[in-house]
Amino acid sequence: MLFPTVDFAVFFLVVFTGSWLLRPHKIAWRWFILAASCVFYGWWDWNYLTLLLLSIGINWFLGLVVYKALTPDGERTNASRWLVRIAVIVNLGILGYFKYFDFFISTITDKMRSIGISVDTPLLNIILPVGISFFTFQAISYVIDIGRGQWRKPLNILDFAVYLSFFAHLVAGPIVRASEFAPQLDEEPDPRYVRSGEAFMLIFRGMFKKVVISSFLATQIVDPVFANPDAYGSLAVLMAIYAYAVQIYADFSGYTDIAIGIALLLGIRFPQNFDSPYIAVTLQDFWNRWHMTLSRWLRDYLYIPLGGNRGSKAMMYRNLFLVMIIGGLWHGANWTFVVWGAIHGGYLVAERIVRGKWKGHELGLPPHLVKAMQWFLVFNVVCLAWVFFRAQSIDGAFTLLGRLFASGGSDAGVSLLLVIVIVASIASQFVPPRFPQKAEVWFATWAPALQTAALAGGLVLVDALGPEGIAPFIYFQF
Amino acid sequence: MPAGLILVVILLAFCVAGLLNADSTLRKSNAKGDGWRNEIAKTVAAVTDTFQINFFRNTIDDALGKNQGTKIDVEELLRQQAEAESAAAAEAAQKVPELVAPTPAEPMKIWVGGDSITQTFGTSFQRITQSTGIFTPTLDFHVSTGLARPDYYNWPEHLVKDVLPTNPSILVIMFGANDGQNMVDASGKALQRYSEPWMIEYRRRVAATMDLLKAPENNRITIWCGPPPMGPGTKTHGMDQLNYIYWSEAQTRPWIQYFDTWPFFSDTNYVFAANLPNADGVVRGMRQKDNVHLSTVGGDRLSWAVIDRIGKLVDLSAGNVTPPPSQAPPASVVERTEVPPNMPGAE
Structure with a gap:
């Protein structure tokens, strides 16, 4: 269901x-x-x-x-x-x-x-x-x-x-x-005080992300380009890569939002699973924000038993790399997931090495610029890894990446609306959490009749903006 | 908020949204062919229609450019075509069209279209036919479409009004993957998918669409590709039954050449296979993860097989039509001489 x-x-x-x-x-x-x-x-x-x-x-x-x-x-x-x-x-x-x-x-x-x-x-x-x-x-x-x-x-x-x-x-x-x-x-939660404001907002946000954003990006550019990269030009391929990064986030975090909201309506609170992952300025930070419950599972039941940070630095790097490879394989039986894990593992190791070597050194650049550069680098490494995650095969991933630097091909699917959706989706992660929290509190103060109208309106909006059918959630296959 | 009040809020919100979205829900329900739910959806849609409650949602849909379909039936299109067609043209259509051999100087216009499976296949086909140097291909796919829902996308109308006027010599067409859904016949009666009345109505649409593709000068061939077998875990069933309809209707129409994709995406027992060897012996993934759509490799494999078939109808010797073994199916994989109405394991 x-x-x-x-x-x-x-x-x-x-x-x-x-x-x-x-x-x-x-x-x-x-x-x-x-x-x-x-x-x-x-x-x-x-x-x-x-x-x-x-x-x-x-x-x-x-x-x-x-x-x-x-x-x-x-x-x-x-x-x-x-x-x-x-x-x-x-x-x-x-x-x-x-x-x-x-x-x-x-x-x-x-x-x-x-x-x-x-x-x-x-x-x-x-x-x-x-x-x-x-x-x-x-x-x-x-x-x-x-x-x-x-x-x-x-x-x-x-x-x-x-x-x-x-x-x-x-x-x-x-x-x-x-x-x-x-x-x-x-526990016996009090039925007179159900956190409905927070739950409704989570459910609506989740449905909008899944049904509208994720489906739009999939049909508009991601599916066609990943299915046949040879037919597309570099701009379409670049947009498809960024669009997939947004799509998988919207899809998976959308599901999680709905799940947390539904549990909340039944008086059960789940742990948070996403915390604006695309604002991360280091890959370590990204993993503290993306699929957080899997990250801590891998940390507690795999990384620490393997030796964790104990022992030599080389062992620590090995453990880190191994955990990401296994984390990749957890997603599915395909070499593409192994490469995805290897990119993350390799970069995490490199990040630690570089951080260790550069400790105390200053670049002489404004801190905001350094942070922006770090963000840009991390975001693009994550997107690069997503290419392997989404591709049918390693060859397919390289073909797609090769199209980034090739001439010719169609840029069909690239539109102003697409760019707006991608940029707005990423930019929305930079919105401080206090704003949506304030909105939840504000929504909870509305009269029940107004909440009913808002919910009904939300359901109509999601259905109208969404596709004719409901695509399965990406993470169901894992 | 108290749980009881939340229940009232949710219930009312669902009711209001259900009424406003009634037409959309009915469309989805028709598509899924889901029995008693469909009856409820129809009742709710009828109520909203009576009281014009669906106006709000329909206005949004119109503003968003949804519902590109029309209510024009294939028979009406056929009637218009018959009026314009001479008796001599009907006589000429009794034999397989003889097309002029294409050359690099005078390439042949070829059109490939259909549903989302054609998206991958068509992109491969476009690329490969272009590489032969003797074709000018056009790709025209529309996701979630077929012959079952002209109200959503009217393919026969699109073919007659938009495609045929561009004068392609060959059309390569594939439908079916989205057609396993309830239909509404010309009289407005809902038909349960794959029921006998449904089969009769679908066959009528297929036959009429095939007739629409007949050229007055008998100078156009349509390669009608049946959909391949669908893999486990998909909700797309009955492709063997649809293929039987396409194949049997094509038998009496020389301008329609049915292409049997089934053997190219199944094992030797004609059972779905996601991974298959190409002519070089290397096993490759032919399907996307959904086990419905073709992968690029699968699209290439089908493209070369279709080009091979075209080569049996038209002289393609002026072009580079020798497939690389890494892309083409092994020589042992051939179309079936007869397409049976039911295949074991197809459901």
Whole structure:
């Protein structure tokens, strides 16, 4: 079930009503939310539901046995360490089967063919269940946190099921941790004070970003140019690259805004997932602002276990690079994602080296100019990496980049409106957060009738400016 | 705000927006062919139409330039064409048109168009035909279009009024990927997609569109490409059934040459395959991530296959029409002699 659809609107009205009516009855509320989440997920394909329920059962059980293997003081034991490893292997094994099996087989086949050995290995054409990467990462974090003794009491199976399957974050995040979500299950939010102003603004903003901005950029320039770069001139290619940077942000952050808004209407608060990433002046800063819940997951469950900043500088650089490569692969089974990760990893390492060498040196330029140059550099490195992220193949990405410097080709799709949308979308990130916050507070003071009219008007506007159909969110495929 | 009041606000906002957006919702519902939801959408649209509530939204749509379609039916276009056509021309159309061989000095005008699949395929086709030195190609695609929704985009009208007057010698056309949706027939009756009445109506539109493409002097060929098989995870179904209609209608119209794309994007059992080897033996990705649209490689592969087919109808020896093995399909991949109405695994 996609958020900006009539189906979801009806579903949400039922869930909203049921949720607030049942909230005082903790067990009944949990069963209701679990059932609603199962309907939401099963709407895509009821077969997927089996996998989700299997993941809930396995990880809840592993969490329990890991907890029992700890010392009474919550200290790790050899048994708990091994059980955590098993949990990680099981989860990654399931993820790997669905996400990487065909990629692995086709890579091996290609390599063997390149050395003259022809093998006929049938691909399974496995369909990737929606959101598997997200709920798998959440499940891993739960078991690891218990194994580390950070989560002292395993959840009961109902709470764990609600946590892992909660429909608002199920298919495209944010990646919420049990320590953030579970305490909210026991709270009893006051139904007289729901943060509707903030929630409505988030939902409207998210829908506008997804349905209007993202869809417009995709159909106007991104899809045609990335599909056939050879036909386009350098201006169209450049615009398509910048447009994709805006498109993927609008698409993913739009989804997150809607998810956070919906959860808020049900009295649940999710962590922030985006914080104006395109204003970053360093790539490290970018990763503190882009897909923040994935960044901290990679930091806590991959970077730190690999050694993090401990040890030599060379090891730290290796860890950083490795984490970004794995972060790239998390997005999908394609070498393009590896290159995307490598660009980010390489630049992060370079950034640290340069920062270390230049510490204390002054360029003699005005600080604002230096900052602007840094911003320009980081933004364009991010855009360069997006080219590989979006392209079908590495060859395709290089072809597209090559068109930036080639003559000829059409500049079809480039228009004043397109430039305005790109520039305005990027510029909007420089607006201080206090302004939208003030708008939320102001909106909350409106009379209910006025809020109704504004919401209805917003829905008409989004529908009118959007395309005829609703395209799936980009991040569903991850 | 209290939860109860929020519920009222949301409910009212949905109702107001639902009424204002009724026509748009009905269009989307028709497109999806979604049973009982469609009935509700129709009822709501009828109410808004009665009370002219849709005026506000329709004004916005008009201002935004949406709804480029018309209500002109293909039969009306055919009637106009028949009035202008002589009996001698109808007689001439009974055999495959014989076209003058193109040369670099006198290149042949070739037009390629259709829906969003044609976007990738057509761009490849345009580039490749241009590189042969004997074609002057024109690409004309419109996303989310087909023959099912003339109210959204009227292809037959566009072909007659905008394309044919430019006198292309060859048209390469592909529809179908957006046509698996409910339709409204000429009498205004809604038809459930792929139901028997739907098939009859779709066949009528296909046949009439093919007739519209007939040239009075029988000097134009249309290569009608059936859509390729769609991959798992897509919501685009029934392409085999549409292909059967295209193929069977083309059998009695010599100026229409059906091109069977299916074998070029499937394995040896005619089952969808995203990755396939080209003539050089290297396996490449033929489709975009959505498993519907062709990749650039897939577009190149289809382009060379279509050029090969054109070469069987027209002498192309004056041009550079030998494909690089890295772009063309293997020689073993050929069109089927008959197109069956149902393919295993196509649904």
